[in-house]
Amino acid sequence: MMKEILVVIPVEKRHKEKLKKAGEGCRFTYSTPQDVTEDMISKAQIIIGNVPAAKIRASEQLELLQLNSAGADPYIEPGILSGRTILTNATGAYSKAVAEHMLAVMFMLQKKLHLYRDAQIRSEWTDEGTVTSITDAVVLVVGLGDIGLYFARMVKALGAYVIGVKRRAGACPEGVDELFTTEQLDEVLPRADIILSVLPGTKETYHIFTKERFAMMKDHAIFMNAGRGSAVDSDVLYEAVRDHQIASAGVDVTEPEPLPPEHPLWKLENVMITPHISGQYHLPETFERIVDISAANLFAYLNGQPLRNIVDFATGYKK
Numbered sequence: 001m002m003k004e005i006l007v008v009i010p011v012e013k014r015h016k017e018k019l020k021k022a023g024e025g026c027r028f029t030y031s032t033p034q035d036v037t038e039d040m041i042s043k044a045q046i047i048i049g050n051v052p053a054a055k056i057r058a059s060e061q062l063e064l065l066q067l068n069s070a071g072a073d074p075y076i077e078p079g080i081l082s083g084r085t086i087l088t089n090a091t092g093a094y095s096k097a098v099a100e101h102m103l104a105v106m107f108m109l110q111k112k113l114h115l116y117r118d119a120q121i122r123s124e125w126t127d128e129g130t131v132t133s134i135t136d137a138v139v140l141v142v143g144l145g146d147i148g149l150y151f152a153r154m155v156k157a158l159g160a161y162v163i164g165v166k167r168r169a170g171a172c173p174e175g176v177d178e179l180f181t182t183e184q185l186d187e188v189l190p191r192a193d194i195i196l197s198v199l200p201g202t203k204e205t206y207h208i209f210t211k212e213r214f215a216m217m218k219d220h221a222i223f224m225n226a227g228r229g230s231a232v233d234s235d236v237l238y239e240a241v242r243d244h245q246i247a248s249a250g251v252d253v254t255e256p257e258p259l260p261p262e263h264p265l266w267k268l269e270n271v272m273i274t275p276h277i278s279g280q281y282h283l284p285e286t287f288e289r290i291v292d293i294s295a296a297n298l299f300a301y302l303n304g305q306p307l308r309n310i311v312d313f314a315t316g317y318k319k
Contacts, residue, residue, distance in 0.1 A: 002026055003302070004061075006040055008033050008049035009068050010281075015291045019048070022299040046301070048294045058082045064301050068290050070094055070147075070279075071228065072311045073201045087311040088297050091318045092146050093289035094279040098252075099150040101278035102196060102226045105250035106155075109222050110134065114272055132193070132220065135159035140192035142185065143199040143227055144176070145318075151196055152176050163188050167317070182208075189216045194224070201228035202316045208232075214240035221246045226278055229255035238265045252278040 003026045007019065011030065020028065023046075031040060038055045041047065046064045053074035056062065060082050065075065067089045074080065075087055108114050112128045119126045139155045141148045144166040152162045153175035164176040165185055172179040180188055182204070189195070195217065199205040209223070209232040217223065223246050225231060234255050240246050248270035257276055265271055281287040297307050312319045 003045045003063075004043050005029070005046045005048065005298070006031065006036070006044035006051070008036050008047070008051055009287075009290065009294070011291065018291060018295050019298065022295040023302060026302070046298065048298070053077070053080050056080055060084065064088070064297070064307075066090075066294050066297050067311075068093075068294075070145075071200055072316055073228070076311065076313045076316050086301070086307065087313070088307055088309045089311050089318060090290050090293055091309045093286050093293060095146040095150040097283035097286045098147045098198075098226050098278045099154060100283075101252065101274070102151060102224055102250070103154055105224060105252075105272055105274070106134070106194060106196075106222065109248045109250055109270070109272060115269060118269065134194075136161065137193040138163065138191050139194045139196070140165065140188055141176075142182075142195065142197045144173070144179075145198065147226065148196070148198040149173060149175065151198070155194075160194075163192065167315075186213070186216060189213055190218065192221060193218060194222045197223075197225045197227050197231050199227040199231050200316050201230045206230050207236075209236070211236050211239070214245045217246050219244060219246065222248050222250065224250040226252045229253040229257055234259065234263060234265055238263075238268065238271075241268050241270055248272075250274075252276055 005023055005026050005028050007028060007030050029040060033050055033052060036051050041051055041055050042059050042061060045061055047062060048066045049068045058079055058081060062085045064086045065081065070089050070091050072087060072089050081087060110132045112131055115128045134155060137160050139160040140163045141152045142165045144164040152164060156162045156175045162176050163178045165180050165182060167182055169181050237249055241249050250272040252274045253276050259265065279286065293308060300307050310319045
């Protein structure tokens, strides 16, 4: 049966051929998230890419929405998708790009390269003092999905002791030394030298890193966030670094985004901010993975086979 398929990711000819092969016999329309119209969306039975959530209007036509993001926050809100729409995300596409970005941020903060860069801009030959090492450091990864696990395995290979935190208890995965649940977060925060949050944006994770939890951290700890900015209030993070509750912070996500230019977090010398760019398509391999996931799910859906990365509407996580 021919389906109307709307694609809003920036595909090239070879990508279109891959999707066409997966969706043989279907009719494809190509647009962008900026140019796509409500009429295009209302006619589509399958959409590949993040169309503006507000334009979907719980379309009864829409059978499958394949996101090009791992996060599904806007699409699980009531009234966005109808009950018949299956939602799948791009979990697995971003792990290498985001994890490597945060590894670079971690090393920069450990070795104070950000301070030396600041000194270089001022043309100052200066010594910034002692540094720390990843070897034998206790690294806490909060959110042990694909990105968190990829990061965990990298730092483990470099000699770190890795503690993972996830929603549900289970077997400790390879690359992780100890596994705890989110309810046990307070037990492990005081042990960590480095904390990486890779949490999605849900009601349960909103402002999970409170003033009280920053007070539990070591004063030499490095806090990093590559999940959602909503996991920590930017004012709270600013105060934690300013008051030396922790040594430094590296964030690729903030609340709000963009972070207002007048926010004092910008001015702290021991904070590294990147503007939510660790993922996206900066690493070309990421986009290739997204196309592969989309093509595989398109073929699977049309042929009655199991889909990858189905999102649970109750949690916002991949099932």
